[in-house]
Amino acid sequence: RKEVEQDPGPFNVPEGATVAFNCTYSNSASQSFFWYRQDCRKEPKLLMSVYSSGNEDGRFTAQLNRASQYISLLIRDSKLSDSATYLCVVGWGTGRRALTFGSGTRLQVQP
Amino acid sequence: GAVVSQHPSWVICKSGTSVKIECRSLDFQATTMFWYRQFPKQSLMLMATSNEGSKATYEQGVEKDKFLINHASLTLSTLTVTSAHPEDSSFYICSARESTPEAFFGQGTRLTVV
Numbered sequence: 001r002k003e004v005e006q007d008p009g010p011f012n013v014p015e016g017a018t019v020a021f022n023c024t025y026s027n028s029a030s031q032s033f034f035w036y037r038q039d040c041r042k043e044p045k046l047l048m049s050v051y052s053s054g055n056e057d058g059r060f061t062a063q064l065n066r067a068s069q070y071i072s073l074l075i076r077d078s079k080l081s082d083s084a085t086y087l088c089v090v091g092w093g094t095g096r097r098a099l100t101f102g103s104g105t106r107l108q109v110q111p
Numbered sequence: 112g113a114v115v116s117q118h119p120s121w122v123i124c125k126s127g128t129s130v131k132i133e134c135r136s137l138d139f140q141a142t143t144m145f146w147y148r149q150f151p152k153q154s155l156m157l158m159a160t161s162n163e164g165s166k167a168t169y170e171q172g173v174e175k176d177k178f179l180i181n182h183a184s185l186t187l188s189t190l191t192v193t194s195a196h197p198e199d200s201s202f203y204i205c206s207a208r209e210s211t212p213e214a215f216f217g218q219g220t221r222l223t224v225v
Contacts, residue, residue, distance in 0.1 A: 031212070032212035032213070034212075034213055041202070041219075041221070042218075042219065043117075043204050043216040043217060043218050043219045044155070044204075044216055045216070046213050046214075046215070049212070049213060087154070087155075091212055091213075091214075097160075098145040098157045098160055098206075098214075099145075099206075099208075099213075099214050100157075101147075101154050101155045102154060103153065103154035104154055
């Protein structure tokens, strides 16, 4: 079983749509959770951290369910510029430990 | 956020030659840096953890004699792909974590071996 699992997609949605991505992780000792965004042939960039209480940043909302080991990302009012691959990322321990990446979910927002 | 700079951004080399990739933390000290490899349409795969002043820790299946890592200072780690072959062609990315939990990435190096 992969440590971090995501639906690879692609998700093809029209502009203005709301889209949700899900992710599960296997290590119950995981302590930090993130969504990264990766554009084609570019490095991943941090989109947002994910907290148990849930957090929102503009059109983006992230949720964490520790009991189910499940993370979600909701994007409202999709823009063309949201087209990218969204990576679910999990970490534990100190900065000496690498983060673990899901394989990513591809989103294509269409006009 | 913290800035990590990687150089070169792309390189084309002949089979059998070696290529060095540099990763620098510009505004913080990184005692640990991480090297990833990403093949097209696949996820980032951790290759090794680079520790300042000590040997790197390699993931299973990654040849330490082929992928030489040197972390000689708190702001610089290098990855050298030795005797490169076409199957080594990939996107190589470094990252570092400051005191915060999230990691920051270099711009990546696209290596093409011909």
